[in-house]
Amino acid sequence: MALLVTGADGYIGWPLLLRLARQFPHEDVIGVDHGGRRTWISEVGSDSFLPIASMEARIEAAHALGFSNLQLLHRDLTSRAEVYDLMRDFAPRVVFHLAAQPSAPYSQLSADHAAYTQQNNTDITRNLLWAIHELQPQTHLVITTTTGIYGAPDLPIPEGWLEVDTPAGKKTKLPWPPMATSWYHMSRGQDALNLWLAHFQWRLSITEVRTAIVVGPQTTETAMEPTLNTRCDADFYFGVVAHRFAAQAVLGEPLTIFGAGKQEKPFISLEDTVTSLAAAAALPVDGQLRIFNQYEEAVTINALAEKVQDTAKKLGIDVRLQHTANPRVEREEHRLAMSNGAFVQHLLPQSQQSVTEALSEALRAFAQQRKHVATLQQSLLPLNERSSTTTP
Ligand SMILES: NC(=O)c1ccc[n+]([C@@H]2O[C@H](COP(=O)([O-])OP(=O)(O)OC[C@H]3O[C@@H](n4cnc5c(N)ncnc54)[C@H](O)[C@@H]3O)[C@@H](O)[C@H]2O)c1
Numbered sequence: 001m002a003l004l005v006t007g008a009d010g011y012i013g014w015p016l017l018l019r020l021a022r023q024f025p026h027e028d029v030i031g032v033d034h035g036g037r038r039t040w041i042s043e044v045g046s047d048s049f050l051p052i053a054s055m056e057a058r059i060e061a062a063h064a065l066g067f068s069n070l071q072l073l074h075r076d077l078t079s080r081a082e083v084y085d086l087m088r089d090f091a092p093r094v095v096f097h098l099a100a101q102p103s104a105p106y107s108q109l110s111a112d113h114a115a116y117t118q119q120n121n122t123d124i125t126r127n128l129l130w131a132i133h134e135l136q137p138q139t140h141l142v143i144t145t146t147t148g149i150y151g152a153p154d155l156p157i158p159e160g161w162l163e164v165d166t167p168a169g170k171k172t173k174l175p176w177p178p179m180a181t182s183w184y185h186m187s188r189g190q191d192a193l194n195l196w197l198a199h200f201q202w203r204l205s206i207t208e209v210r211t212a213i214v215v216g217p218q219t220t221e222t223a224m225e226p227t228l229n230t231r232c233d234a235d236f237y238f239g240v241v242a243h244r245f246a247a248q249a250v251l252g253e254p255l256t257i258f259g260a261g262k263q264e265k266p267f268i269s270l271e272d273t274v275t276s277l278a279a280a281a282a283l284p285v286d287g288q289l290r291i292f293n294q295y296e297e298a299v300t301i302n303a304l305a306e307k308v309q310d311t312a313k314k315l316g317i318d319v320r321l322q323h324t325a326n327p328r329v330e331r332e333e334h335r336l337a338m339s340n341g342a343f344v345q346h347l348l349p350q351s352q353q354s355v356t357e358a359l360s361e362a363l364r365a366f367a368q369q370r371k372h373v374a375t376l377q378q379s380l381l382p383l384n385e386r387s388s389t390t391t392p
Contacts, residue, residue: 005020006033010037014231033073033075058072095132100188137202141207149210157337175193205287210291213267242267248380249308251373272353277347
């Protein structure tokens with residue numbers, strides 16, 4: 001039996017690979033990645049804010065620590081031939097599909113970046129769906145998309161499906177129409193539609209996990225030794241807002257809140273993200289398309305900044321909050337009402353780490369690596385506002 005993880009060199013994929021190897025010691029755990037994230041981040045003049053080892057060194061360290069059932073292979077999953085070979089070679093019981101170009105600001109950089117992001121992301125998902133259909137229809141596909149698919153509507157957001165009344169007085173369920181607000185997020189909306197199509201045509205077993213903003217520098221496994229660190233980005237393009245605030249705090253900079261900061265966003269800790277994805281391995285292979293909203297807490301950006309400010313104070317760091325012009329087109333006062341009942345019931349009955357705890361860990365980790373973080377200070381800004389910059 002094998003478990004396959006795509007995007008296994010990534011922020012979530014690497015800790016998931018380790019978790020699966022530990023949780024399923026009698027199965028082969030195969031990770032694949034083409035290392036693209038490492039290239040994209042250097043293209044925007046940044047790096048992981050916590051130092052990370054090469055793919056080879058990571059695997060060596062993992063094997064030395066007893067994770068002997070895992071491998072990490074270099075593959076580009078936009079190649080259909082590579083995906084079909086993987087499916088033939090390993091016949092995985094579950095595919096955890098995390099590979100994507102996941103940055104909205106990166107996808108907004110130019111027409112080329114938008115096209116690259118959409119082609120990369122939708123090609124991989126479509127390749128996997130066809131490979132499962134043609135070679136391995138009993139494989140369970142677990143895929144992380146994003147809560148960003150929903151946009152910021154004036155409606156309570158359900159878990160994937162919109163229930164509407166039919167003219168015959170009955171109820172019917174429709175897939176929520178993607179109302180994403182970036183080229184990246186829309187690529188995942190397109191993926192979600194293709195999942196629906198593949199399920200409609202072939203009745204594959206698919207679990208779509210709509211992931212919220214993930215916070216935290218580590219999980220139980222990556223914390224075992226520094227070579228197992230997962231990447232943690234805080235730059236303008238790839239860093240999530242919580243990590244950007246944590247880096248600004250450690251560097252004594254004001255926390256820059258884009259716009260009014262009243263928009264509520266969904267968050268989850270990295271530990272809980274990995275725990276709940278691993279739990280999906282136990283869902284039945286019954287030809288269902290399940291959709292979960294993988295989030296724990298909705299917080300306004302202002303409240304998030306205040307959380308970072310309070311936590312920083314406990315570490316002896318005083319930080320100011322500063323509102324700046326919003327570089328994103330978004331609804332700055334949007335209140336989030338998003339269901340996550342099925343997610344809590346089936347994938348995360350008990351949280352292992354709150355968002356606030358994950359935020360404190362990020363602050364502590366960045367403070368310990370302050371020298372390294374300081375070398376990346378310029379990358380907190382967009383390329384055109386840096387004092388010395390390389391244009392992509
Ligand atoms: N981190 C978050 O806050 C967050 C939020 C919402 C959704 N997600 C979703 O979770 C998943 C993982 O996100 P992440 O933050 O770990 O991103 P990440 O960039 O760290 O990891 C994705 C990995 O996929 C790899 N990859 C991309 N294209 C590939 C290709 N063609 N072939 C092989 N490998 C390829 C990249 O090299 C990278 O290592 C993505 O699907 C993303 O959309 C993440």
